Amino acid sequence: MPRMIHIRMILLSLALFAALPSAHAQVRVVASIKPVHSLVAAVMQGAGKPELIVQGGGSPHTYTLRPSDARALQNAKVVVWMGENLERFLHGPVKALAGKAAVVELADVAGLTTHSFREGGVWEKHGHGKQEEDHNHSHGQKHDHSHDHARIDNHMWVDPVNAKAFVSAIAAALVAADPANAELYRKNAKATQARLDALLLEMKNELEPAKKRGFIVFHDSFQYLEKRFGLNGVGSISLGDARAPGARRLREIRAKVKASGAVCVFSEPQFEPRLVSTVLEGSSARSGVLDPLGAKIENGPDLYFAMMRNNTRSLRACLAG
Numbered sequence: 001m002p003r004m005i006h007i008r009m010i011l012l013s014l015a016l017f018a019a020l021p022s023a024h025a026q027v028r029v030v031a032s033i034k035p036v037h038s039l040v041a042a043v044m045q046g047a048g049k050p051e052l053i054v055q056g057g058g059s060p061h062t063y064t065l066r067p068s069d070a071r072a073l074q075n076a077k078v079v080v081w082m083g084e085n086l087e088r089f090l091h092g093p094v095k096a097l098a099g100k101a102a103v104v105e106l107a108d109v110a111g112l113t114t115h116s117f118r119e120g121g122v123w124e125k126h127g128h129g130k131q132e133e134d135h136n137h138s139h140g141q142k143h144d145h146s147h148d149h150a151r152i153d154n155h156m157w158v159d160p161v162n163a164k165a166f167v168s169a170i171a172a173a174l175v176a177a178d179p180a181n182a183e184l185y186r187k188n189a190k191a192t193q194a195r196l197d198a199l200l201l202e203m204k205n206e207l208e209p210a211k212k213r214g215f216i217v218f219h220d221s222f223q224y225l226e227k228r229f230g231l232n233g234v235g236s237i238s239l240g241d242a243r244a245p246g247a248r249r250l251r252e253i254r255a256k257v258k259a260s261g262a263v264c265v266f267s268e269p270q271f272e273p274r275l276v277s278t279v280l281e282g283s284s285a286r287s288g289v290l291d292p293l294g295a296k297i298e299n300g301p302d303l304y305f306a307m308m309r310n311n312t313r314s315l316r317a318c319l320a321g
């Protein structure tokens, strides 16, 4: 008798399990970099977790695709990335491997605020290295650069207003790929956009006293934040590969910091503090750290918000302190 009940229970629970919507396999989604992954994770909460390509302190400018990344792209139903001006390494693989996936190129989303790369004067050419030159010749077919993609700075996510537009595009792609969870995606997207609105307001208040003072960054990845909040970024020193510059280069950089009148020089987490102090030698500028990727923050829906708050705090502490 007890044994019969036991078997019946098993059969019943199996039947129930099969009937539940949660029993359907989670949709496979791949995101390129940590802040993008975070926004995707926020929209997917309760339906599954996206995979991430560029982990930890890796740079999207210099990343090389691993075999496991290639497999993830092949199995993906949705791929979310910024675009070829940022994750250049994905340009070929997205076409070659993720042929069956819906690809969301966030740099092309409607309603974004966009800016061109800053070059010349105190802004150094962005650290894409040699790949920049081969870019237009390396892949057989010509692309249509009708909207002048090539000049657009793709570090757009550091503006929460742009992040809201990303969330809409991410939700639309998820709804199309996985209609069973459409309601959940829409609800999550709304909640994430409300959080982004609150973040925007908080940042406006926090950054108000940091507005006028000039600062320099190690790599020009913050212009969307600067322009959104009216900050005064005056130049970049482009130490793209995190290696110590030679004596001559160091003299040039020091002269540049001095001439710019910057009160702060911001490095990124992957640079050694010693390098920062070397650059600042003989200058009265203070140093701080800005992190466009959330390198040391745990992946997930909260990463984006933690990263933006850390950067806000750094800017305020160094510029208004």
Ligand SMILES: [Zn+2]
Residues within 6 Å of the ligand: 061, 155, 219, 220, 221
């Ligand atoms: Zn960059």
